[in-house]
Ligand SMILES: C[S@@+](CC[C@H](N)C(=O)[O-])C[C@H]1O[C@@H](n2cnc3c(N)ncnc32)[C@H](O)[C@@H]1O
């Protein structure tokens with residue numbers, strides 16, 4: 001039995017361990033970025049055997065300074081702890097890729113490597129306390145002096161990376177969308193507009209999978225650039241707050257979580273004006289987070305949703321929404337009905353009908 005003093009001491013030690021975890025957790029994305037930059041996921045993927053020995057891995061690292069060789073197993077141990085690689089002791093210190101590690105492989109169509117690099121920009125998060133004490137709308141503006149949209153328009157390098165991050169997510173989601181729920185969601189439609197579709201878009205995958213469906217991507221002029229469509233895919237440069245082309249269905253992936261409620265209602269009203277009635281097949285298809293409540297048993301998913309909510313608030317002065325909050329927006333914009341069709345990890349696919 002522990003006495004009160006021991007309980008206090010134990011609690012103190014536990015708190016100490018946890019506080020070091022918070023402090024050192026800053027190292028996790030840096031280690032992932034370092035592994036990507038060294039090409040480790042790519043090297044493991046290209047190895048003829050699924051398990052690669054430490055010595056082969058070290059030999060395959062092109063520019064490693066020989067005096068730093070002993071650091072590689074230390075880095076690999078952290079990456080194994082993070083679940084990116086498996087460690088195989090029996091095979092004399094060998095490593096293989098896990099399914100999460102596979103997302104970091106160069107040129108993998110659904111890779112997330114860019115996201116890890118992009119999220120290295122700690123500047124916004126570092127400005128959070130300044131932002132809480134100034135009167136600017138976001139921590140992004142506190143860090144960069146402009147809203148994220150003005151910054152994207154002014155800084156082609158940032159905008160290019162941002163579009164690439166979005167494109168890599170779209171490739172991942174497109175595979176799931178077209179193979180798992182494509183028929184139910186897109187079958188029977190003759191036209192679809194992907195609003196704020198970005199560069200390498202879900203619309204491209206949908207256009208490929210449904211050749212008789214005319215797909216249009218609408219995005220800001222600096223994003224569309226001189227892109228020309230082919231076949232059943234076209235690109236239009238424009239502003240969704242001004243005009244949305246008419247279509248059977250409007251597709252909004254990761255758009256509404258960028259905007260506050262007032263702007264979302266404006267966007268949704270514009271969408272409603274551009275589609276036919278429910279009877280004639282009109283609908284808005286949304287891919288965005290529906291916040292789980294705290295009693296959900298998927299703790300990791302709930303925590304990621306909480307972090308994304310915080311991220312959107314400090315980046316765009318927007319937020320993630322619960323089912324009730326979505327419902328309120330749809331009603332305010334004049335829609336009559338909605339259905340949460342399926343869950344795609346953190347996010348859900350919602351259909352909204354006029
Ligand atoms: C978070 S990204 C999502 C991109 C894409 N839908 C995806 O999920 O990969 C938001 C997109 O909205 C576009 N956007 C922002 N404001 C816009 C506006 N007023 N009209 C049209 N597109 C806009 C951005 O350029 C960007 O491509």
Ligand SMILES: COc1cc(-c2oc3cc(O)cc(O)c3c(=O)c2O)cc(OC)c1O
Pocket residue numbers: 115117118119120121124140148165254255257258315316
């Ligand atoms: C997930 O949906 C969105 C993500 C982002 C976004 O924004 C930034 C901004 C930044 O300064 C550094 C970053 O690393 C990132 C990201 O990695 C990232 O994904 C922005 C959005 O809309 C503006 C999103 O909807």
